[in-house]
Amino acid sequence: MKILHKPSETLQDAVIELMENDDWERVYQSDEFEFDWAKERKWTVYKLTLEGDTIIQGLVAIEDIVRESRIHVHLIENALSNRGKDKIYDYVAGCLLASLCEIAFDKRYEGFVSLHSKTEIISLYTNKYRFREMGQNLFIMGENSLLLIEKYLR
C-alpha cells in the first residue's frame, strides 16, 4: 500500500502490522496521538508505518465479532502531523480502513466492517469511503469493500 507524501506529492510504500510492546511505549511517550490508546489495548490494534520505518503514522483498534461475522472499528487516529490542511501524509485512514476490509475478507466475513460514529460526520464517511448507514452504525461490505481496497491498496 502507498500513502501520499504531500510536500513532494509522491506515493511512498507503507505497511500495516500488529502493535508490539516497543510500539506501545513509543505511543505512550509520543505527542502525536491524543486519544487514550492504553484503553484500546484490550482490542486488536494495528499500526501503519512507512516500510522499514518505526514512526507510527496512524493507529486503528478493532474488535473481531465472530458471532456477527464482522470487524468493528473502535478507534482510528492519524498521527498529529497527518491531520488537517498541513498534513504530511495523506491516505493514512483510508489505507487503515481498506486493510480492515482485507482482514474482513480474510476472516470469511465477506468484507464486512462496521463503525459507530458521531451523527454530524456520518455523511462524510458515507461519501468518502462508501460506508452505508444501518441503524446507528455504518458498515461496508462486499463490492464496496473491494472498491475501497482497490482505491487505497492497489
Next chain:
Amino acid sequence: MDYDKKFEELKQRYTLEEIAESFVFPGKEQTPEERAEFARLRMEHWNNTSPEKRMKYQLIGLKYRMKHCMEGRKESMDTTANFLQQYIDITNKKQKGLADDLSINPSTLSRILNGKESIGKSLAYRLERHSGKLIPAIYWWKLAQKEIEQDIMTNVVDREREAKMVKNALLVGVT
C-alpha cells in the same frame, strides 16, 4: 473517554471533513436493543448473499489469507497444502474433479495436498485461470517457494540423502 468532549475539542482545530479524514471514534453509546438490532440486520445481509457472490467473496478471502501469510502475519500463517484444500472446499470440488479441471493426475494433487510435492509454475498458472483470475498465480508460486526455502534450511534428512548421490565432490571448501 468522553468522546463528546473530545469531538468538541477537535472541532476547534479541524473542519468536520478533516476530522473524518483522520479519526474514527464512537458517537453516543448504543443501547443493548440497538446493538441487537444491528446484529439482526447484519445477519439479514449475510443470509441474503447469493451462492455465487458467497463463493466469490470466499475466494477473495482465501486470496487475502495467502497475501497475509506471504507478508508474515502470524494470524494468517498456513501451508500451501492447506490453502489448496481451502480452495477445493470453497469451490465445492472433489479432488478428482479439480485434478480433471486442471488436467493433472489426481495422485499429483493428492501429493501436493499431503505436503509431499510443491506447486510448480504450470499449476500456479492453471489455478489462477481456474479461480477466474481471483487468485494470482504469483501467490501460489511465492508461497510454494517460501516452503521450499524453509525446507532447504531445515531438512537434514534430504540433504544427507542427496549428498550420498554425489560423486567426485570438490574438496575445496569442505570442512
